[in-house]
Amino acid sequence: MVAIEVTDLTKRYGEVIGVDSLSFSVEEGEVFGFLGPNGAGKTTTIRTLLGLLSPTDGTARVLGADVRDEAALIEAKRRIGYLPADLGFDEGLTGKRVLDHHASIKGDARRTELLELFDPPLERVIREYSTGNERMLGIVQAFMHDPELVIMDEPTSGLDPLKQERFHEFIRAERERGTTVFFSSHVLSEVRQVCDRVGILREGRLVALEDVETLLNRGGKRVQVRLVGETSPEKFVTEGMVDVEPIAGGLQFTYTGEYNALLDYLADHDVLDIDIGEPPLEDVFMHYYGDGFERESESATPKTEALDA
Numbered sequence: 080m081v082a083i084e085v086t087d088l089t090k091r092y093g094e095v096i097g098v099d100s101l102s103f104s105v106e107e108g109e110v111f112g113f114l115g116p117n118g119a120g121k122t123t124t125i126r127t128l129l130g131l132l133s134p135t136d137g138t139a140r141v142l143g144a145d146v147r148d149e150a151a152l153i154e155a156k157r158r159i160g161y162l163p164a165d166l167g168f169d170e171g172l173t174g175k176r177v178l179d180h181h182a183s184i185k186g187d188a189r190r191t192e193l194l195e196l197f198d199p200p201l202e203r204v205i206r207e208y209s210t211g212n213e214r215m216l217g218i219v220q221a222f223m224h225d226p227e228l229v230i231m232d233e234p235t236s237g238l239d240p241l242k243q244e245r246f247h248e249f250i251r252a253e254r255e256r257g258t259t260v261f262f263s264s265h266v267l268s269e270v271r272q273v274c275d276r277v278g279i280l281r282e283g284r285l286v287a288l289e290d291v292e293t294l295l296n297r298g299g300k301r302v303q304v305r306l307v308g309e310t311s312p313e314k315f316v317t318e319g320m321v322d323v324e325p326i327a328g329g330l331q332f333t334y335t336g337e338y339n340a341l342l343d344y345l346a347d348h349d350v351l352d353i354d355i356g357e358p359p360l361e362d363v364f365m366h367y368y369g370d371g372f373e374r375e376s377e378s379a380t381p382k383t384e385a386l387d388a
């Protein structure tokens with residue numbers, strides 16, 4: 080069954096286009112990543128799926144409910160978990176009160192299990208929470224009623240690396256349980272780690288819809304080769320080799336050609352060591368974003384893998 084179905088969805092804010100003729104579907108049991116730089120339309124899509132924004136044109140269905148059909152959507156949302164980008168908890172409530180309130184509406188069959196993985200300080204008021212603690216509370220809230228479908232807007236934003244990794248492991252386990260997960264992200268590596276398929280959004284339009292494996296294959300292979308003697312990148316150029324750069328004792332490049340051609344080429348050199356691996360996802364996404372993409376190494380904030388241009 081299809082968990083999310085979006086057909087020719089357009090959302091305008093006056094003159095501004097939020098999303099433009101968007102069509103895609105997410106199968107039941109799939110983990111689907113929704114990627115795009117700032118302003119691409121990710122939040123607009125997500126808020127439309129939850130009935131928080133009404134479409135200007137086109138349709139969207141979640142768990143079979145048309146997002147314009149209020150009664151059907153309310154019914155479907157009992158089986159949906161939602162983690163918004165802006166959590167908007169009541170600052171004066173304790174974490175425990177927030178969860179108790181949510182439990183009274185939707186249930187909390189998985190509360191204890193989730194709090195063992197994500198442990199916000201439940202007795203403290205939200206006003207005193209760090210960003211990461213708030214995010215963890217949001218994750219517990221999104222999953223605790225054991226929903227069939229979970230929709231999340233940048234779920235790892237504000238989590239420390241350890242908690243991010245825990246979240247990725249958790250999503251992989253959810254996939255095994257058969258939960259459908261749809262989430263937006265700026266973080267390329269998490270998409271590779273947890274998603275089955277990825278939709279790439281740019282300026283309100285879907286520019287790619289692929290399984291992660293295909294995306295990686297399109298990016299070619301990252302080859303590192305160590306050779307006897309001096310080798311300059313300029314001399315080491317043949318079809319299919321791009322971004323040739325010197326490394327200690329040799330060169331590295333991205334290779335998009337046939338393996339046999341590469342081996343023929345290398346046969347003319349004295350090869351000490353060769354390593355052929357996956358390309359960095361940044362290279363893959365450059366293909367789709369072009370100028371709208373900021374590589375990690377060029378980013379003003381080195382920690383991020385942001386796509387913000």
Ligand SMILES: Nc1ncnc2c1ncn2[C@@H]1O[C@H](COP(=O)(O)OP(=O)(O)OP(=O)(O)O)[C@@H](O)[C@H]1O
Binds near residue numbers: 092095116
């Ligand atoms: N309430 C609004 N009024 C006017 N324009 C809006 C509104 N909300 C979003 N937009 C515009 O719609 C476009 C899509 O925005 P959206 O927030 O959906 O992008 P996003 O991909 O979620 O970005 P980010 O990664 O920054 O959260 C942008 O051009 C944005 O400026």
